Amino acid sequence: MATRTRTTERSKPTTSTVSAQDEDAPPGAALDVMACCSPLAREPLSATSAIELAGILKALADPVRLRLVSLIQAHEHGEACVCDLTEPISLTQPTVSHHLKVLRDAGLVTREKRGVWAYYRIVPAALEGLSDLISSPSKA
Numbered sequence: 169m170a171t172r173t174r175t176t177e178r179s180k181p182t183t184s185t186v187s188a189q190d191e192d193a194p195p196g197a198a199l200d201v202m203a204c205c206s207p208l209a210r211e212p213l214s215a216t217s218a219i220e221l222a223g224i225l226k227a228l229a230d231p232v233r234l235r236l237v238s239l240i241q242a243h244e245h246g247e248a249c250v251c252d253l254t255e256p257i258s259l260t261q262p263t264v265s266h267h268l269k270v271l272r273d274a275g276l277v278t279r280e281k282r283g284v285w286a287y288y289r290i291v292p293a294a295l296e297g298l299s300d301l302i303s304s305p306s307k308a
Contacts, residue, residue: 227274
């Protein structure tokens with residue numbers, strides 16, 4: 169297990185644990201926030217949780233990134249190479265890679281290097297956590 173510390177402009181340093189088998193895994197921001205926050209309809213977010221959640225939502229609040237998430241999920245086997253994403257998005261490879269890095273830093277996608285190419289997968293637990301967090305309370 170490796171420990172990484174990251175600092176953002178608005179938050180204090182956070183630490184996450186990454187298993188040795190996925191050394192290229194994102195810091196886990198999305199999963200950390202989802203684990204600490206109850207659904208918004210149940211109780212208010214703390215200031216720290218709101219800042220962290222806003223960063224994750226900001227990563228998704230870009231039309232290119234939303235399309236990338238959609239393209240990756242719809243791609244065969246739920247993974248896509250950067251080379252498969254440039255044409256549908258009509259952007260250059262460096263620009264697409266930048267957007268994918270933002271999604272990866274937010275904990276929404278993972279990356280696996282194969283030779284010179286990087287393949288991306290959605291982190292299902294991150295999207296499910298976001299869905300659970302913003303869902304309306306059930307009427308039981």
